[in-house]
Amino acid sequence: MKPLEKLKSKYTGCMVGAAIGDALGKQNEGRKREEILSRGYVTDYGKAEAGCPGEKLGAGQYTDDTEQMIVLSQSIIECDGFNAGDFARRIAKWGADAMNDPVRKSLVGPSSAAAITRLNSGISWKEAGSDTSSCGSAMRVAPIGLFYKDMDEIESNAVLSSIPTHNSKGALGGAVAIAIGVGCALLDMGCFEIIKETSIRVSKYDTRLAKKIRLSFEKMEKEPDEMFAELGTSYLVYDTVPCAFYCLSRHFEAPEKAIIEAVNAGGDTDSIACMTGALCGALYGVDVFLEKWLKGLENKEMIEYLANMIFNKSRN
């Protein structure tokens, strides 16, 4: 593959990978690791069980993580770069639509929902963000890492993209982590370099998160049971983001294994796998994913189209 084709494939791989991880991971969202182990690892699409937030979605359908990533990518394309005011308007509209939709309303997390209600009541995007360190801004941020080439620009725009809904130090750091991780993956950096660059930048916002990201790499040889228990798998950035970097580090040469590991981590599996999928796709390109995952994914062509648009714009 020619270098430019390879790079283009990394863009589509990043966004399609995020959606694949999300669609696979939704089947285990909210389930305990022990429960997942007793039933066996999920490796293909299926419906989520009753009680899971995505229970009304079909096999191969993704959740709010990918929906928000799509909204962010559309805003970047429309504005030729990240514009916080435009993005806040779009995410507020998306959230209002989702919360009025019986199938999707249970997908919108509490801190996103509260921020969206504030945005829709006329509060400025600078003031609307929740103070919870949930991973709502980290899970959608990948297109920022694709669009900007300069690491400082990736960092500053990742922060801005978080503020309208998630304005805690942890959430800002989480968004920086995934955006920078994607930016490094596009450059074909090795695992150690990716973790180093990411944790240095995250430490400006949240030293605890930066430390846990380093830990996820240092302890990659430890078994998943032990590491998911140690890192935690809740919806907080302190858990989801390090878990994604652990899955990436442990299976750096085998991205499909990294995604399967994330899908079965327990807890916030759709978001952990969404972030892992974005990192893996940005590293290896879209062809790295299993054929059945690509075929069964909802709106795959639309997501590829958006990734290609970002690719073309980022080259100008």
Ligand SMILES: [Mg+2]
């Ligand atoms: Mg979700």
